[in-house]
Amino acid sequence: MGIPNPSDEVVQVRHGDVAGEPTVVTISCPDKTGLGCDLCRLVLLFGLNIVKGDMSTDGRWCYIVLWVVARPGRAMAMRWDLLKDRLIQLCPVAAPFGLDNHHLAAAGLHHHDHDAPAPSPNIFLLKFFCYDRMGLLHDVTRVLCELELTIRRVKVSTTPDGRVLDLFFITDASN
Structure with missing residues (x-):
């Protein structure tokens, strides 16, 4: 520790x-x-x-x-x-030298990297509309992961006729 x-x-x-x-x-x-x-x-x-x-x-x-x-039975390479x-x-x-904001403030110092807002990554919306099937969400998230996309949020909706509308809020992790 x-x-x-x-x-x-x-x-x-x-x-x-x-x-x-x-x-x-x-x-x-x-x-x-x-x-x-x-x-x-x-x-x-x-x-x-x-x-x-x-x-x-x-x-x-x-x-x-x-x-x-x-x-x-995992088919793809890890x-x-x-x-x-x-x-x-x-x-x-981590704060520099193992100090957190509490310790820095107590010492009368301010770490400017923590004070400045972090640049927010570009968030993209991927709309996925198709007929539902067992394992669909798992398959889609696996492909997005393989493409090095980070899923920030997912909204899943199923219609009465068996279709799904999945909204994936994603960022590109390769940047």
Whole structure:
């Protein structure tokens, strides 16, 4: 816990030495409410099963270790680099030298990077209209993920005649 070494990566992925052995995903970053849930949900969306997990926090910093394996019958190759990027995007950004805004304010200092509004990414609306079927939402989100698009919000509507109108609010993660 505490201030990490600047050379440490926020997210580390270590593959098992033997086939079938779990891959260990380690996340060390500032904590926020719901972060563990968000990280686990993302791992599951990538088609992985969490076989074991360890989470620890002091309320400001968290250290999470997940042992993951691919779901049986998973046909496509795992994009570990993309998973790592998405996990990093979920983690809050640490203040410089391990100081947060509370400590900076107490010292009479202001960190201008935190004061300035962050540039908002371009959000695009993808409208998806077709007949509904089992697994449709999963298939669409998987394709968007493979295209390195980040889904910010989804609105799903089903009409009485069996059609769906799905609205995906997305940003381009490759920028």
